[in-house]
Structures are given as structure tokens and as C-alpha cells.
Amino acid sequence: xxxxxxxxxxxxxxxxxxxxxxxxSVCPIDAMDDPLRQLPPETFERMLVVSTRGDPxxxxxxxxxxxxxxxxxxxxxxxxxxxxxxxxLTVGKRVAPSDMTGVGVRFTEALRGFDEPAWVVVDNxxxxxxxxxxxxxYRFMDSLTGKARESGARGLYCTxxxxxxxxxxxxxxxxxxxxxxxx
Numbered sequence: 395x396x397x398x399x400x401x402x403x404x405x406x407x408x409x410x411x412x413x414x415x416x417x418x419s420v421c422p423i424d425a426m427d428d429p430l431r432q433l434p435p436e437t438f439e440r441m442l443v444v445s446t447r448g449d450p451x452x453x454x455x456x457x458x459x460x461x462x463x464x465x466x467x468x469x470x471x472x473x474x475x476x477x478x479x480x481x482x483l484t485v486g487k488r489v490a491p492s493d494m495t496g497v498g499v500r501f502t503e504a505l506r507g508f509d510e511p512a513w514v515v516v517d518n519x520x521x522x523x524x525x526x527x528x529x530x531x532y533r534f535m536d537s538l539t540g541k542a543r544e545s546g547a548r549g550l551y552c553t554x555x556x557x558x559x560x561x562x563x564x565x566x567x568x569x570x571x572x573x574x575x576x577x
Contacts, residue, residue, distance in 0.1 A: 411437075411574055413548040415511050418539040420570040422555035422563075424577050429517055429552045430456035432576055438462030440512035442504045442547070444538075446472045446491065446521040450479040457483075468507065470500045472521065492525040494534040502541055511546035514538075519566075520554050528562060532569070539569050550574060 411433055413419055423429055430443070430453060438457050445453055450469045457464045464482040470489065471477045477488045486504065489496040505512065516538065522531045535551065542549040551570065555563060555577065567573065 416543050416546045417571045418549040419572040419574045420567055421550045421552040421574045422577055423552045425554045429576055435460045435462045437513045439466050440508050441467045442512055442514045444470045444516040446518045450483050450485045454481050454483050468504045491521050498537055505545050514542045514547045514549040516551045518552050520557050535569055
């Protein structure tokens with residue numbers, strides 16, 4: 395990890411993440427890892443999750459496993475197929491991964507809904523690279539990180555590091571204040 399972001403250990407000896415207010419961090423993960431499971435419970439007090447990794451029930455399980463209240467979490471589901479969820483999370487309308495404008499609109503609306511700085515987690519931004527070119531995804535991620543910074547949100551933008559070339563990773567790395575490696 396580089397400047398700012400740090401991985402800390404809590405009383406239960408589980409690795410967690412710590413960011414400063416307004417800090418945006420790229421987060422390399424392994425393909426099957428769920429970054430939500432490595433966040434301390436207090437991060438779920440005000441959280442926005444851009445979920446590209448399945449249904450909101452997965453997010454709810456991670457929140458409950460952290461001992462947090464799922465009613466404080468907003469999910470922007472990014473999926474090519476329908477999402478069915480009936481639970482305590484606030485879940486926006488599904489957006490297709492090819493519709494980055496739609497994702498950005500829902501992200502901005504959700505971020506404005508918090509009365510204090512929130513945590514933002516994009517659980518795997520590689521998904522967007524499967525639907526459009528790198529330059530467009532870069533502009534999209536620049537927009538998300540900028541909006542999160544302006545609001546004071548702490549942002550964790552996860553990527554399956556092994557799926558990106560070193561050059562592509564470095565290009566995206568330049569958007570962030572720090573790196574929080576959870577591999």
C-alpha cells in the first residue's frame with residue numbers, strides 16, 4: 395500500500411481498510427475475493443456500493459457479517475440481467491455494465507442522498523473494460539472519483555489486478571490518491 399491508505403488489524407485480527415476523508419484508493423483484489431468482507435463495521439454506517447459482482451443479497455450478507463445495519467447501505471446494481479431483491483438495503487434500478495452514463499447518474503444521485511461523507515466501494519471496475527474501451531472507462535472512473543472526492547467520501551475502487559496488464563493498471567492507478575492491496 396502506498397501513501398494514505400493503510401490496511402490495519404482490528405481486535406479480531408481481521409484485516410480492514412482505513413482511508414482519510416475524501417481519499418480515493420485503487421484496490422487490487424484476487425478474482426474471487428469480496429472486498430466488502432475486509433471493511434470495518436463503521437464503514438457500513440453510510441455506504442454506497444456499485445455492485446458488479448452479483449445480487450444485492452451478497453452485499454447484505456457482508457454487511458450483516460460485519461455486524462452492521464444493512465439499512466444504511468445503498469447499492470447500485472450493475473448487471474446485464476434482471477435483479478430481484480426484497481430486503482433492507484436501498485437498491486437502485488439495475489444498470490447494464492455497458493451504460494456507464496446510467497451508472498454515473500445513479501452513483502451521483504445516491505452520493506447526494508447521504509447527509510455526511512460516506513464510503514464508496516466499486517467492487518470490480520474490470521467489468522466496464524469488457525464493454526468499452528480503456529479511454530472511456532478511464533474518463534468514467536475519473537468522474538466517479540472526482541464526485542466522491544468533492545463529497546468527502548472515502549472511495550475504494552477494486553480491480554482484479556491479474557486481469558490487467560501493468561500498463562493498463564498504471565494508467566488507472568494515476569486516478570487515485572493511494573493503493574490498498576487486499577490480495
